[in-house]
Structures are given as structure tokens and as C-alpha cells.
Amino acid sequence: MASKASVGTALHGSQSPGGGTKPTTQTKNVVLTEAGRAPWYDANGRPLDAYIVGVAGGSASGKTSVAKAILRSLPNVPWVAIVSQDSFYKTLTREQSKMAFENNYDFDHPNAFDYDIFHQCVSDLKQSRAVEIPVYSFVEHQRTADKTYLYGAVVVIVEGIFVLHNPALRSLLDLKIFVQADSDLMLARRIRRDIVERGRDVAGILDQYLRFVKPSMDNFVSQTSKFADIIVPGQNNDVAIDVISQQIKNQLESRAMKLRHELSRTPATPRRELLVSPLAAPGGSLSMSRAGSRAGETLGALRRPDLERWTSYSSNSSSSSSGAGPAMLALAEASQDAAHPLEEELPSSVCVLPQTPQLRGLLTIMHDLTVTGADFIFTVDRLSTLVMEAAMAFLPYKDKEITLKGGRKHMGTEMDVQHICSVSILRSGSVLEASARRAIPALARGSVLIQSSDDDGEPKLYNVSLPSFVRNRQRAANTWAIILDSQIGTGAAALMAIRVLLDHGVQEHHIVFCCLLVSAKGGVHALHRAFPKVHVVTAGVDAELKRRRVRVDDGNAVAWRGGSEASTIGTIGGQGRARRGGKGRGFSSSGISDDDEEEDDGHPDDSLEHDDGRYEQAGRITRLNGPGKSEGAARRRTRICFAIEPGAGNIGDRYYGTKVRPRVMSTQISPQVSRKDLNVK
Ligand SMILES: Nc1ncnc2c1ncn2[C@@H]1O[C@H](COP(=O)(O)OP(=O)(O)O)[C@@H](O)[C@H]1O
Ligand SMILES: O=c1ccn([C@@H]2O[C@H](COP(=O)(O)O)[C@@H](O)[C@H]2O)c(=O)[nH]1
Numbered sequence: 212m213a214s215k216a217s218v219g220t221a222l223h224g225s226q227s228p229g230g231g232t233k234p235t236t237q238t239k240n241v242v243l244t245e246a247g248r249a250p251w252y253d254a255n256g257r258p259l260d261a262y263i264v265g266v267a268g269g270s271a272s273g274k275t276s277v278a279k280a281i282l283r284s285l286p287n288v289p290w291v292a293i294v295s296q297d298s299f300y301k302t303l304t305r306e307q308s309k310m311a312f313e314n315n316y317d318f319d320h321p322n323a324f325d326y327d328i329f330h331q332c333v334s335d336l337k338q339s340r341a342v343e344i345p346v347y348s349f350v351e352h353q354r355t356a357d358k359t360y361l362y363g364a365v366v367v368i369v370e371g372i373f374v375l376h377n378p379a380l381r382s383l384l385d386l387k388i389f390v391q392a393d394s395d396l397m398l399a400r401r402i403r404r405d406i407v408e409r410g411r412d413v414a415g416i417l418d419q420y421l422r423f424v425k426p427s428m429d430n431f432v433s434q435t436s437k438f439a440d441i442i443v444p445g446q447n448n449d450v451a452i453d454v455i456s457q458q459i460k461n462q463l464e465s466r467a468m469k470l471r472h473e474l475s476r477t478p479a480t481p482r483r484e485l486l487v488s489p490l491a492a493p494g495g496s497l498s499m500s501r502a503g504s505r506a507g508e509t510l511g512a513l514r515r516p517d518l519e520r521w522t523s524y525s526s527n528s529s530s531s532s533s534g535a536g537p538a539m540l541a542l543a544e545a546s547q548d549a550a551h552p553l554e555e556e557l558p559s560s561v562c563v564l565p566q567t568p569q570l571r572g573l574l575t576i577m578h579d580l581t582v583t584g585a586d587f588i589f590t591v592d593r594l595s596t597l598v599m600e601a602a603m604a605f606l607p608y609k610d611k612e613i614t615l616k617g618g619r620k621h622m623g624t625e626m627d628v629q630h631i632c633s634v635s636i637l638r639s640g641s642v643l644e645a646s647a648r649r650a651i652p653a654l655a656r657g658s659v660l661i662q663s664s665d666d667d668g669e670p671k672l673y674n675v676s677l678p679s680f681v682r683n684r685q686r687a688a689n690t691w692a693i694i695l696d697s698q699i700g701t702g703a704a705a706l707m708a709i710r711v712l713l714d715h716g717v718q719e720h721h722i723v724f725c726c727l728l729v730s731a732k733g734g735v736h737a738l739h740r741a742f743p744k745v746h747v748v749t750a751g752v753d754a755e756l757k758r759r760r761v762r763v764d765d766g767n768a769v770a771w772r773g774g775s776e777a778s779t780i781g782t783i784g785g786q787g788r789a790r791r792g793g794k795g796r797g798f799s800s801s802g803i804s805d806d807d808e809e810e811d812d813g814h815p816d817d818s819l820e821h822d823d824g825r826y827e828q829a830g831r832i833t834r835l836n837g838p839g840k841s842e843g844a845a846r847r848r849t850r851i852c853f854a855i856e857p858g859a860g861n862i863g864d865r866y867y868g869t870k871v872r873p874r875v876m877s878t879q880i881s882p883q884v885s886r887k888d889l890n891v892k
Contacts, residue, residue, distance in 0.1 A: 246287065246288075246289040247289060247662065247671025247672055247673045248289050248290055248363055248365060248671060248673075249289075249467065249468065249664070249669050249670075249671055250468045250470045250669060250670065250703075250706075250707065251339050251365070251468070251710075252339075252468070252706070252710050253468065253470075254470060254473050254474065254737065254740075255740065255741050256706060256709070256710060256713075256741030256742050258338055258339045258710065258714065259339070259466055259468070260337050260338065260339075260385075261336055261337050261338075261364055261365055261367055262365065262385050262386075262459060262462055262463060262466075263333060263336070263337050263366075263367050263369060263383055263385050264281065264367070264368045264369070264384065264385065264388065264455075265369050265370075265374040265375060265380075265381070265384035265387045266278050266368060266370040266371075266374060266388045266389075266390060267370075267371065267372065267373070267374040267375040267376075267387075267388070267389050267390070267432070267435055267436075267439070268372070268389055268390030268392070268432070268445070269372065269392065269397050269428045269433070270319070270372060270397060270401055270424055270428070271392075271397045271398075271400035271401040272390040272391065272392040272397050272445045273390050273392055273400075273448075274370040274371070274372075274390050275293075275295070275370055277370075277388065277390050277443055277445075277448065277452070278293045278368045279293065280448070280452045281368055281452060281455055281456060281459070282368065284453065284455075284456035285366065285456055288365055288366055288459070288460070288463060289365055290363045290364045290365045290366075291364060291365065291367075291368070292361055292364035292366070292367045292368070293367075293368045293370065294332070294333070294336070294368070294369050294370075295347075295369075295371060296324065296329065296369065296370065296371020296372065296373060296374055297347045297349070297371065298344050298345045298347050298354075298359075299324050299325050299326075299328055299329035299332070299345065299347075300318065300323055300324060300325070300347055300354065301323060301325045302353070302354055303316070303352060303353055308353060311352035312352065314419045314422075317427075318352075318423065319372070319423040319424050319426075319427030319428075319431075320423075320427060320431075321376055321377070321431055324373060326377050326379070326380065328345070329377075329380060330377070330379050330383070332344060333367070333369055333383050334383055336361070336364060336367045337367070339363075339714055340362075340684075340714050340715070340716070341360065341361070341362035341363075341682060341684070341715045341716070342361050342684075343358040343359065343360055343361075343682070343683065343684070344358060344359040344361055345358060345359075346358060346359055349408070349410075350409060350410050360682045362682075362714065362715070363675065366459060372427070373431070373432070373435070375387055375389065375435035375436075375438045375439060376432075376435050381438060385462065386440055386441070386455070386458060386459070387438055387439045387440045387441075388439055388440065388441050388442075388443055388455065389436040389438075389439035389441075389443070390442075390443050390444075391442050391443070391444060391445060392444070392445025392446065393445075394425070394428065396445065397445070398420060401416065401420065401424070402416050402417075441454070441455060443455070468669070469667070469669065470669060470703060471663070471667075471669050471670065471701055471703045471853075473737075474701040474702050474706070474734045474737045556731045556732075556752075557729075557731060557735060557752065558735060558736055558738075558739030558740075558743075559739070560738075560743055560744070560745060560747055561729065561735050561739070561747045562601065562746060562747065562748045562749070563749055563751070564597055564598065564601055564749070564750050564751075566751075570594075570597065570750065570751075573590050573593055573594050573597075573750070574750065574751045576590040577590050577591060577594060577727065577728075577751075577862070578857055578859045580860060584865070584868060587865055587866065588866055591642055591697075591862065591866055592645065594727050594750045595642060595643040595645070595646035595647075595727065596649065596650075597750060598643065598725050598726070598727065598749065598750050599643065599646045599647050599649070599650040599693075599725060600650060601748050602650075602723050602725050602746075602748045603626075603651075605723045605746050605748070606626055606627075606628060606631070606691055607626070607628060607691075608624040608625060608626055608627055609624065609625060609627035610622055610624060611623050611624055611625040626651075628690075628691045629686075629689040629690070630655070630678075630680040630681075630686060630689055630690040630691070631651060631653065631654055631655070631691045631692070632654060632655040632656065632657050632678045632690065632691075632692055633647045633654050633655075633656055633657065633692075633693045633694075633695055634657040634658060634659060634677070634692055634694050634695065634708060634711075634712065635656070635657070635659075635695045636658075636659055636661055636695065636696040636704050636708050637658050637659065637660040637661070637674075638660075638863050638867065639696060639697035639698070639862050639863025639864075639866070640694070640695035640696040640697065640863075641658075641863070642695075642727075642862060642866045643695040643696075643697070643725055643727075644656065644695060647693060647695060647725070651693075654693070655678035655680070656678070657677040657678055657681065658674075658676050659672065659674070659675050659676075659707070659708050660672070660673040660674040660675075661673070661707050661708065663703075668851070669703070670703040670704050670707050672707055672711070675711055677715065681712070681715050681717065682715065684715070685716075687716035687717050688716050688717070688718060690717050690721060691721045691722075691723070692712050692717050692721060692722050692723075693724075693725055694708050694709065694712070694722060694723070694724045694725065695725050695726075696708070696725075696726050697726060697727050697728065697862035697863055697866075698726050698727060698728040698729065698730075698855060698859070698862060699724075699726050699728075699729040699733060699734055699735055699738065699747065699749070700730050700733050700734060700756055700854070701734040701737075701756065702733060702734015702735060702737045702738045703734065705734065705738055705747075706734070706737065706738060706741060706742075709722060709724070709738075709741075709742050709745055713742075719742055719744040719745055722742075722744075722745045722746075723745070723746045723747075723748060724738075724745055724746065724748070725748050725749075726747070726749050726750075727749065727750045727751065727859070727862060728750065728751050728752070728753060728855060728858075728859055728862070729747065729749045729752055729753075730752070730753055730754070730755060730756040730855045730856075731752050731753065731754055731755070732754065732756050733755075733853075733855065735747060753855045753856060753857055753858060753859075754857070756853055756854070756855060756856070757853070757855075757856045758851050758853060758854075759851070759854045
């Protein structure tokens, strides 16, 4: 069966082995990705609109060709999607289908389209939500049973004969284009195309053209040209395409977000390092002797405010019972013995495991860079298990009656979730995966690949892989998701992963974020501000989030070399710009100058930068641009990173045995279409 709208493959009309032509699959709905997607939401987690371009015009005027030409002209824009109006033809009755095969059905009347689902789909895409687009077969004159999953487009080009006809749809368009071509040219193109791609014969094509296509063009389609911002000729239109692509680039530039640094600037909290972590003692020494020695030193535990929050959310959910309440209450009661100094330091959505001597011991091993790889892995696995077990308390439970020995009935509880999955932030989130599956054997697995950009330090989304029930909006609403990452620093990657799930329809209070370490002065505050209903469960808390200068080695930040215990959370500063020695876009609002990002200022690679501009290396403190700066220092490739202090290093790299971050040059989100597939030159 040939289907023009089957996204994911982009085949073109071909010669059959016998030399004749045969209808082939022709893709109109395509998405092209060549780079990671920068943040598409503000610091409060609210999504920004995707840019929607509408391309209308007569049949075979060249709408699809113009859409593809625009796509080709945006090589540096990640995730450009073309959505065809054809996908939204109404489903035909048996009678209508018979008429269609006899060329008696009017596919060129505005009523032939289902504008409700068309509008809903474009509206969802504009709001950066995941959608499932119907697939239409021109050969069958019918929607197929398939749907195309589409998520993450920065620019969406919507093309079709009536794209400018419907006022509600028109209001979603940021740029309205009408493709104008002579009617004889359109007819000639249509005859050739319908024979090659849609399995028609000349007589049928002409009959349909005279009865439906031409009248529709004259009565409806051409009338909509008055709504267009730009009229593009159906041929020789290179200049028009250039103008359009420049307009789109300008618009995208004006919407670009700079989040990483904003997130690293957490609200000022009282400096209480002595109380924050036994590992954050003055001088940075790891002091296990203090573990559990004073109740006041106990880090925050699963706390009553979290419980109340959970209970109020779960009571809104029809599928949940209060079964989890008592379990949570028991955990909370057990940790009520001490005042928790981090009540003030951490937002209420963050649950820190009770800091027992045993847990502190495990955290000490995790922080110790001298332990063997095997010990490190063993310890991380144990910590992951403890975190996962605590996270289970945030899932809903319901009553379950069981039969005991002797036939007596007993009322117990069982987990009450329709769908549940883990979503690892690759790759360090994978370290918690085995523990997650041990706790919940039925857990479906998903992942998001997020990396910091070498250019501007912003997190970039490269790939999304989610279970099928999350890709379907209705089922996503009943899904519980456990996001896994080894640590939260600035919160940039965490924010992005949560936004991905919300974009798919997962409810905020159904998300539990599990990690081994958070920074008390890091992104958990930003995370809480943006998504207060997401619970964060962590084994430990380190005191600070520090900016650290690191040497760049072949595109990878050398984040914890030479015994440095810093853990790179994100980077600012461009390797590319550093190499060129050029002045890239500065971070003026953040107070980081271009110099900070690009040039060697005479400070050691792994020195710490304090908020007041001082640098610290092995206890020696110098001032930025002060006496320590060597004027003639050769430029080296360095970059500012954010690191948790004291920090456990890059947990993912230590666990998997390499300090080199996975490099992603080009990756695609489903459906996967490359420029080559598209025949894009
Ligand atoms: N500028 C052009 N020059 C030559 N042929 C073109 C041009 N634009 C479109 N075509 C051809 O016309 C046919 C219809 O074009 P298409 O872009 O699919 O139109 P529409 O989407 O408006 O129906 C295709 O076979 C295509 O190759
Ligand atoms: O089953 C169908 C559905 C539609 N058509 C014709 O397609 C064009 C619209 O597609 P373009 O790519 O914009 O040309 C419309 O004129 C319908 O007549 C069809 O023949 N069979």
C-alpha cells in the first residue's frame, strides 16, 4: 500500500523492474534533525512556542517543494518538521469510499477535512507537545491504521490546499505563505505526479480535475492568498525561499533561551556548611568522625510536608488510594527525631534519605576518588537501591485482600499504577537503572540524551526514547515516571527531562526524580520553582555549586583530572570560540565575561571561582584579572564548568570506566529522516 503521509521514510517515485511506473511511498510529513535541541522553556519551566509556518496554494502548485526548500535552507536549526494537511482528511464511509474510487468524491471541498483534529495537532505542536499524526493513503483514499509520533520540532511547516482557509488554524501560524502557479502548470504537474505516485490514469485525473479541483481552486483556495504574508512563485523561487529562511532564523534567534547560568544562580540561602554535609567540612576534608554525632547534623529526611503534598495530589487521582500514606508516614515518623537543618536549605519537594551512619559511610566511599572501580560500583549500586526503595513511597498503593494459611483473609496493599517507566538521563542516569528494575520488575525503560553544548553551555536534547504508552497522550496521563540521574547540579538537565515528560502528557505529580547527590546551593531550587509537584529523592546533599575552569581536551572537558574531586554538571564557554580566539556572545547578564570563557587567565585549569571573582587553588586565593593574571599567557582551550562541591566526580564516567563524555555529532528523534533520505541537496 502506498501512503504519501507515512513519516519516517522518504522514498520517491521509481521505475518498476518492467520499465513502467508504479505508485510508491511518498513522504510529505517529515522531520529533520541534525543538532541537539536547546531549551524550549523558560526558567519557570513554561514552554515557549514552536515557530509555525503555513504553506497554502493549489494542488501541485509546489507547496511540498517549497516546504522542503525552506527546510533545506535551515541547516543549523534542529528539528524542523513538515506536516501535511492530507493527514487530516475525514475518514470516509463505505459509500464515500466507493465514490472516491469512481472519482465522484470531492476531496477539494473544505468540508473534506477534519479541522478539529488538524487544529488540535498544530496547536499541540506549537506548544511543543508530542503528537500522533494520522497517516493517509492516497491509493486507498483513506486514513491507515498507523499514526506518526512527532515530538520536538522547533519549526513546524504545515502545508496543504486549505491551510489558510480555516480562521482558527490561521491564527496558529507565525508566517503565512501562498504558493502561486499557473493552472496549466499545476495540471501538467498533477497528471505526472498522480500517475507516478498515486496510481491514477489520465482520464480519471482529468475528470476529477474538471469536476472538483479547478472549481475549488477558483472558489476557495485562491481566495485565501489574501491572508498570506508572502506570495511565493511555484517555480524559480530561490530568492523568496532565502527571504523566508532569514525571517525564520531571525525569529528563532530572538526566542533563544539562556538557562544554564540562570539556573546556577540559586536563591541565596544561609551559609551553613557545617550543618549541610559531613563531607563539606572546612578545608574540604572528608570527616566521617562527625557522622551521626549530632542530631542537628542529620541531613533532611523524608519529611511530613512532602507527605501532605503527596496525599493531597493522590486524593485528586481517581486511581490512587491513600494506601501509600501510612508507608510514608512510617518513614517520616522514623526521622522525626531530629530537627533538619536542610529544611531551610532545600525545597520541600526534595527528600533526602535519613543520614544514618551506614548511609554516610556509603556516601564517603562514593566521594573518595581513591577507591577501586569495583568498590565504587558496589557502593553506587547500594546507594541506588536505597534511593529507589525510598522513591517507591511516592507511588500510589491500593488495598489488596490476600488469603493467609488456614484460609483467613488479610487486607494488604499493592502498587496501583496503570503504566510506569523509568527515564534515564543518559548516560549517568543509567547507573540507577538496575536498582530501579529490581524495585519494580515491570518497569518499562526510556531515556533522554542530554548534553551540554560546547558552544554556549546550554543543555541540548539529542534523543528521546520513551515507551509506547508515554508516546500516546491518553495513556501518558495515567503513567508514573521515575527519572534517573546520578546528580542534580544546576538542574538544567533535570528541568529538560521533566519538560519532555510533561510535553507528552505525563502529570507533574506522577514524576519522581531519583538521584544520588544534589547540590544544596544548586538547581533543586530552580527545579522546585518550575515543577513543585515533582518529588526529588536523593541519597546525599553536597554544599555548593561552583564554577570551575577546566581544560578542554579534544572537545571533552577534562573535568576531574589530577585528583580533583569536582563533578562537571554543565559547561559555559565555547571550545570552538576558544580555538578561534574570537569573541563569542558574552554572558553579560550573568557576569561572566568573554575572557572568562575563552582565554587562559593564568589560573590553573581546575581552580574554583568564588562568587566574588576570586579563584582558589590548593588553598591559595587570587583575584580574577588581579595580580595572578599573566598578561602574556598563551591561549589554552579552557571552559567554565559547574561542579558540585565537594562532589563525587562524574559518577557516570567513574561507574562506566571512562572520563570521556559520549560525543553525539548528529542524532535523530523518531521518525528518523536524513537529508539524504529526503533527496535534499
Ligand atoms: N519549482 C519546481 N520546478 C519544477 N518542478 C516542480 C517545482 N515545484 C514542484 N515541482 C513538481 O511539481 C509536482 C508537484 O509539486 P508539489 O510540491 O508536490 O506540489 P503540491 O505540494 O503543491 O501538491 C512534483 O512532481 C514536483 O516535483
Ligand atoms: O484520496 C485523495 C485525497 C486527495 N486527493 C487530491 O489531493 C489533492 C491535495 O493534495 P496536493 O498534494 O495538495 O495536491 C487534492 O486536490 C485532492 O483532489 C485525491 O486525489 N485523493
